[in-house]
Amino acid sequence: MISQTEENYLKSIFKISEKEGKAASTNAIASDLQTTAASVSDMLKRLAEKELIVYEKYRGVELSESGQQIATQLIRKHRLWEVFLVEKLGFNWDEVHDFAEQLEHVQGNSLVNRLDSFLGNPRFDPHGDPIPDANGQWTFRKQSLLSKLQPGFKGHITGVENHSSDFLQYLNQQGLLLGKGLELLERYPYDQSVRVRLEDGRELTLSDKVTQNLYLKEA
Amino acid sequence: MISQTEENYLKSIFKISEKEGKAASTNAIASDLQTTAASVSDMLKRLAEKELIVYEKYRGVELSESGQQIATQLIRKHRLWEVFLVEKLGFNWDEVHDFAEQLEHVQGNSLVNRLDSFLGNPRFDPHGDPIPDANGQWTFRKQSLLSKLQPGFKGHITGVENHSSDFLQYLNQQGLLLGKGLELLERYPYDQSVRVRLEDGRELTLSDKVTQNLYLKEA
DNA sequence: AATTATTTTTAGGTTTGTCTAAATTATTTT
DNA sequence: AAAATAATTTAGACAAACCTAAAAATAATT
Numbered sequence: 001m002i003s004q005t006e007e008n009y010l011k012s013i014f015k016i017s018e019k020e021g022k023a024a025s026t027n028a029i030a031s032d033l034q035t036t037a038a039s040v041s042d043m044l045k046r047l048a049e050k051e052l053i054v055y056e057k058y059r060g061v062e063l064s065e066s067g068q069q070i071a072t073q074l075i076r077k078h079r080l081w082e083v084f085l086v087e088k089l090g091f092n093w094d095e096v097h098d099f100a101e102q103l104e105h106v107q108g109n110s111l112v113n114r115l116d117s118f119l120g121n122p123r124f125d126p127h128g129d130p131i132p133d134a135n136g137q138w139t140f141r142k143q144s145l146l147s148k149l150q151p152g153f154k155g156h157i158t159g160v161e162n163h164s165s166d167f168l169q170y171l172n173q174q175g176l177l178l179g180k181g182l183e184l185l186e187r188y189p190y191d192q193s194v195r196v197r198l199e200d201g202r203e204l205t206l207s208d209k210v211t212q213n214l215y216l217k218e219a
Numbered sequence: 220m221i222s223q224t225e226e227n228y229l230k231s232i233f234k235i236s237e238k239e240g241k242a243a244s245t246n247a248i249a250s251d252l253q254t255t256a257a258s259v260s261d262m263l264k265r266l267a268e269k270e271l272i273v274y275e276k277y278r279g280v281e282l283s284e285s286g287q288q289i290a291t292q293l294i295r296k297h298r299l300w301e302v303f304l305v306e307k308l309g310f311n312w313d314e315v316h317d318f319a320e321q322l323e324h325v326q327g328n329s330l331v332n333r334l335d336s337f338l339g340n341p342r343f344d345p346h347g348d349p350i351p352d353a354n355g356q357w358t359f360r361k362q363s364l365l366s367k368l369q370p371g372f373k374g375h376i377t378g379v380e381n382h383s384s385d386f387l388q389y390l391n392q393q394g395l396l397l398g399k400g401l402e403l404l405e406r407y408p409y410d411q412s413v414r415v416r417l418e419d420g421r422e423l424t425l426s427d428k429v430t431q432n433l434y435l436k437e438a
Numbered sequence: 439a440a441t442t443a444t445t446t447t448t449a450g451g452t453t454t455g456t457c458t459a460a461a462t463t464a465t466t467t468t
Numbered sequence: 469a470a471a472a473t474a475a476t477t478t479a480g481a482c483a484a485a486c487c488t489a490a491a492a493a494t495a496a497t498t
Contacts, residue, residue, distance in 0.1 A: 085330075108317070114310070
């Protein structure tokens with residue numbers, strides 16, 4: 001058996017390893033889970049004993065095969081529940097994270113698999129993040145940060161890098177929702193802000209802080 | 220803040236007090252929660268300090284006003300999730316208890332209230348048990364155990380007393396589902412078994428063990 | 439290379455929830 | 469009413485998950 005706390009550690013290690021592309025450091029985990037390095041050190045010993053991670057003292061930590069499987073299924077559950085909360089219960093995309101954080105710990109494969117069918121086997125969650133299937137397979141998608149694209153680019157919004165509710169609410173206000181089409185008109189070198197035209201004809205100026213957190217896919 | 224364990228104690232005390240009609244004993248709680256009397260004694264002290272229960276040493280325990288509110292909301296959540304699992308995800312009524320037992324601990328009023336709307340504000344769960352509303356109000360319904368009814372009675376199935384999956388699966392097999400109409404033809408005094416005719420014309424003999432666990436309402 | 443700074447681990451302690459065994463209180467039986 | 473039985477509480481321990489403070493190891497700087 002694996003506790004909810006242990007599950008959260010595995011998820012955190014997965015997330016950090018993925019982003020950094022290398023073993024997760026004790027401090028990075030502590031900061032992600034809002035706890036102390038000492039607590040993390042403690043826990044890593046336990047997780048290593050259960051062979052959920054590969055851990056060398058002072059050298060950071062990576063998930064083992066079984067740890068990776070568990071983390072993947074947690075992310076699957078988290079994101080499917082987010083789809084449920086938005087699609088079926090009518091929550092906004094900035095309101096669902098905390099609920100999903102709890103729901104992902106509910107045990108039982110038949111539940112998550114039936115939920116998947118009920119939702120029509122969605123491949124992406126309300127933030128555009130991919131949902132692994134029951135076998136842990138990911139759907140990949142070519143998408144680029146708006147900050148990396150050139151004027152003249154036409155495409156639609158496919159995801160966000162920053163998931164904070166502040167940012168999501170800002171996007172809501174500006175009508176920058178998932179799937180929305182837009183064209184990149186111009187980039188101002190001075191502050192890297194950009195001018196875009198939405199599919200409804202509206203024109204907006206977006207700061208670099210926005211463009212660095214918005215993913216788009218070519219039309 | 221209140222832990223999941225504490226929540227389970229409150230629910231157990233609620234259930235026992237309701238059934239026995241008096242304060243819950245330490246032993247009854249221990250047996251219900253599959254733990255020891257010593258552990259219960261420990262926990263009762265903590266719950267009393269938080270004023271969630273009214274507790275007099277050696278005299279059993281009852282819920283306080285706030286304890287009762289929490290227990291009621293837990294039951295509300297449990298039963299609404301059961302409706303979801305059966306109505307939306309297609310589970311059988313004998314498969315949903317363990318999932319609901321986990322889902323009931325998910326925190327956040329907006330979730331349960333939106334779930335309630337999504338399900339069409341059901342007043343009864345898949346076992347016929349009433350679902351309290353957001354204010355903790357219960358819907359009452361006149362229903363009688365089949366064992367207490369007289370030959371000639373006509374009505375339909377409204378609930379079960381025993382919630383074990385064994386019993387629920389037996390009812391499934393016999394087609395004795397919630398809402399099914401039936402007529403009580405005869406009771407055999409020797410073993411208190413009864414002969415009934417279902418709405419589809421089929422006739423069945425039911426043992427006292429069944430009739431003592433099946434609720435009916437007059438047509 | 440030596441010193442300084444940072445990161446990580448260890449040591450020791452707290453809280454929650456559990457247990458067994460022993461002591462105490464309540465209830466039932468004789 | 470006394471004795472026996474049952475129920476409950478206390479005492480003392482343990483594991484999980486956390487903490488602070490101190491020690492040790494690694495990385496960065498001079």
